[in-house]
Amino acid sequence: MDTVGWNALNLGMKLDRRGFLKRATVSLVAASVPRFSGAEAKGEEMIDIHQHVNYHARTNAEMIAHQRAMGMSKTVLLPSGSQLARPSTHLGSSNGLAARVFGPGAAQRVAAKYPGEFVWFANEVPDIAETKANLEYWLERGACGIGEQKFGVDCDGKAMRLVYDVAKAYEVPVLIHFQHEKYNFGFERFHKILEAYPTVNFFGHAQTWWGNIDAKHVQTDLYPKGPVTPGGITDRYLSDYPNMFGDLSAGSGLNAMRRDMEHAAGFFDRHQDKLCYASDCADTVGNGEKCSGAGMRDVIRELVTDPEARAKIFSGNAKRLIKGLA
Numbered sequence: 001m002d003t004v005g006w007n008a009l010n011l012g013m014k015l016d017r018r019g020f021l022k023r024a025t026v027s028l029v030a031a032s033v034p035r036f037s038g039a040e041a042k043g044e045e046m047i048d049i050h051q052h053v054n055y056h057a058r059t060n061a062e063m064i065a066h067q068r069a070m071g072m073s074k075t076v077l078l079p080s081g082s083q084l085a086r087p088s089t090h091l092g093s094s095n096g097l098a099a100r101v102f103g104p105g106a107a108q109r110v111a112a113k114y115p116g117e118f119v120w121f122a123n124e125v126p127d128i129a130e131t132k133a134n135l136e137y138w139l140e141r142g143a144c145g146i147g148e149q150k151f152g153v154d155c156d157g158k159a160m161r162l163v164y165d166v167a168k169a170y171e172v173p174v175l176i177h178f179q180h181e182k183y184n185f186g187f188e189r190f191h192k193i194l195e196a197y198p199t200v201n202f203f204g205h206a207q208t209w210w211g212n213i214d215a216k217h218v219q220t221d222l223y224p225k226g227p228v229t230p231g232g233i234t235d236r237y238l239s240d241y242p243n244m245f246g247d248l249s250a251g252s253g254l255n256a257m258r259r260d261m262e263h264a265a266g267f268f269d270r271h272q273d274k275l276c277y278a279s280d281c282a283d284t285v286g287n288g289e290k291c292s293g294a295g296m297r298d299v300i301r302e303l304v305t306d307p308e309a310r311a312k313i314f315s316g317n318a319k320r321l322i323k324g325l326a
């Protein structure tokens with residue numbers, strides 16, 4: 001999830017309690033949109049590894065309809081951590097209501113109601129005393145990964161190493177939002193983690209992850225434009241470390257591919273075993289220019305002409321890496 005979306009999510013969109021609960025408890029029935037309509041039309045299985053419940057005031061019913069319109073056979077729901085006011089969360093006040101609506105329990109409830117369509121991750125703020133216990137609680141109840149980890153801490157620091165320790169013990173992946181000077185600081189040092197935790201699979205996501213496909217990337221530019229110089233940090237992480245994978249979601253992922261389509265075609269080809277389709281959009285339609293998930297889906301279909309490679313990016317890699325998707 002890109003920064004604006006996550007901050008809006010964490011703050012509960014500043015809705016009053018009554019209105020917020022009304023939105024959050026809308027029925028999860030989305031029968032008006034048939035399952036897998038888009039996938040069946042193209043004859044492709046598609047898995048989305050990055051979506052959120054009650055995102056940007058979009059109801060869960062709208063989210064389910066959105067995923068079906070895009071043709072997703074399965075979707076990974078990524079919850080927030082505890083709604084705590086502390087420097088690493090960038091929250092101005094604690095919000096217990098938001099935790100109940102955006103947290104792991106909310107994602108678990110959707111997955112339980114639609115077990116054929118959704119799985120879910122655990123999550124928690126990494127620098128609190130309860131981190132380990134809370135992550136273990138949700139992993140023992142069926143969560144199949146940890147994330148989206150999006151907090152103002154060092155990506156290779158003590159707090160995040162505790163998260164990685166839990167992931168190692170439970171043999172689940174970790175999905176990380178890298179954003180320069182905002183979330184998971186020190187992207188250029190993340191190779192230390194990849195080397196220290198060779199059995200843990202990591203998904204990279206967001207602006208700093210995608211900006212660094214370019215060897216000449218300026219770290220303060222979150223949505224760079226223009227031709228890509230091959231050999232950036234992200235490209236090297238994907239090439240050099242078997243436990244590093246890419247989450248193709250959000251405006252940052254779509255921008256990275258669209259800014260230089262010739263480079264993107266080669267990027268997809270050489271990293272076809274390391275990339276997973278994902279959307280992370282709050283759109284309610286599931287198609288059109290405003291839907292970054294539909295945009296990435298269409299870019300992949302345009303540039304990845306080998307059906308076997310496209311199948312890996314759309315679903316095969318995700319099923320290999322995330323328990324519960326196969």
